[in-house]
Amino acid sequence: MTEIRTPRLLLRRWQDDDLAPMADINADPRVMRWIDDGSVRDLDRTAQAMELWEEEWDEEGFGLFAVELLASGELAGVTGLSVPWYLPEVLPAVAISWQFGTPFWGQGYASEAAHATLEFALQDRGLDRVVSIIRAGDDASESVIRKLGMALERETVHPVHGYPLRVHAIDLTEFQA
Numbered sequence: 001m002t003e004i005r006t007p008r009l010l011l012r013r014w015q016d017d018d019l020a021p022m023a024d025i026n027a028d029p030r031v032m033r034w035i036d037d038g039s040v041r042d043l044d045r046t047a048q049a050m051e052l053w054e055e056e057w058d059e060e061g062f063g064l065f066a067v068e069l070l071a072s073g074e075l076a077g078v079t080g081l082s083v084p085w086y087l088p089e090v091l092p093a094v095a096i097s098w099q100f101g102t103p104f105w106g107q108g109y110a111s112e113a114a115h116a117t118l119e120f121a122l123q124d125r126g127l128d129r130v131v132s133i134i135r136a137g138d139d140a141s142e143s144v145i146r147k148l149g150m151a152l153e154r155e156t157v158h159p160v161h162g163y164p165l166r167v168h169a170i171d172l173t174e175f176q177a
Helices: 016-026 043-060 109-124 139-148
Strands: 009-012 063-067 073-082 097-098 129-135 150-158 164-171
Touching: 009 073, 009 109, 016 043, 016 073, 043 073, 063 097, 063 109, 073 109, 097 109, 097 139, 109 129, 109 139, 129 139, 139 164
Parallel strands: 097 129
Antiparallel strands: 009 063, 063 073, 073 097, 129 164, 150 164
16 A cells, blocks of 8 residues: 655545545635636545546556545545646646645645655656646645746646646656655
């Protein structure tokens, strides 16, 4: 089982008891504002997403981690790697992403988890390059991206929803562990 420990977090595969807390995160419009079409997700859609995340682990050897606080055992959110099939212009690529519940914002958890995930991608999984695709205007994610050392590669438009996207990238030679 793939797990990563940071000073404050455990990044791990998904468990059945993660469904309810992840569904709570997905039901918050403040969290979902920057994700996909911006709509909240119910318990069933969250369960479907978790199944897809686990399938990607099995098929690709990487995927989205559940992010648990070491101190309390709470599920704080998700971070990890996925293939951004929805944006063919960046393929072949692997994208890093994150999503945290509002009680966990502003405490550096996203940066801590994303840095550990990027290190996992470039050093453990042997990827040469990782991208991050975010919706323009998502300043909190832009801050995480700067901390990761990723550089803006291009601006584009979401092919389905039509909103502006910013694609950042980093390669193995640029990464500072």
